[in-house]
Amino acid sequence: MAHWLMKSEPESYSWADLERDGATEWDGVRNNAARLHLRAMQPGDEAFFYHSMSDKAVVGVMRVTRAAEPDPKAPDWVRVRVEPIRKLARPVTLAEIKAEPALAKMELIRQSRLSVAPVRDAEWVKVLKMADHPRK
DNA sequence: GCCAACGTTGGC
DNA sequence: GCCAACGTTGGC
Numbered sequence: 153m154a155h156w157l158m159k160s161e162p163e164s165y166s167w168a169d170l171e172r173d174g175a176t177e178w179d180g181v182r183n184n185a186a187r188l189h190l191r192a193m194q195p196g197d198e199a200f201f202y203h204s205m206s207d208k209a210v211v212g213v214m215r216v217t218r219a220a221e222p223d224p225k226a227p228d229w230v231r232v233r234v235e236p237i238r239k240l241a242r243p244v245t246l247a248e249i250k251a252e253p254a255l256a257k258m259e260l261i262r263q264s265r266l267s268v269a270p271v272r273d274a275e276w277v278k279v280l281k282m283a284d285h286p287r288k
Numbered sequence: 289g290c291c292a293a294c295g296t297t298g299g300c
Numbered sequence: 301g302c303c304a305a306c307g308t309t310g311g312c
Contacts, residue, residue, distance in 0.1 A: 267310095
């Protein structure tokens with residue numbers, strides 16, 4: 153099972169929106185690298201929900217429930233279906249991630265504009281651990 | 289509000 | 301095919 157990180161501006165679509173909806177089609181991605189990542193997703197994969205811009209923090213964990221399919225509104229692009237699993241005990245901020253040497257190679261850091269990025273297993277576990285401990 | 293990073297477009 | 305110009309994203 154692979155792990156991912158998916159960004160959304162909370163003013164556009166937030167974790168609270170996802171919890172309210174119960175599931176959503178993750179569409180609107182218009183970057184080729186991100187599209188490749190969407191295509192690589194499999195049902196059962198898990199992804200961090202990251203609030204970009206105003207918040208800059210990982211806020212929740214979601215599950216991919218359907219593999220990539222063409223977006224009916226933009227057939228050259230794809231969408232996946234996701235549902236919320238749980239909100240993190242606390243947000244893990246970008247600043248904390250940047251300050252953590254074990255996370256220095258996260259795609260989130262290396263290519264900040266990429267809106268759909270893979271997360272390595274060790275990074276996934278580390279971020280979850282950070283969420284379960286008080287911020288330093 | 290500014291700017292760096294990155295992608296895309298179009299002139300040559 | 302190169303590269304300057306431009307647009308967008310997203311951090312600061």
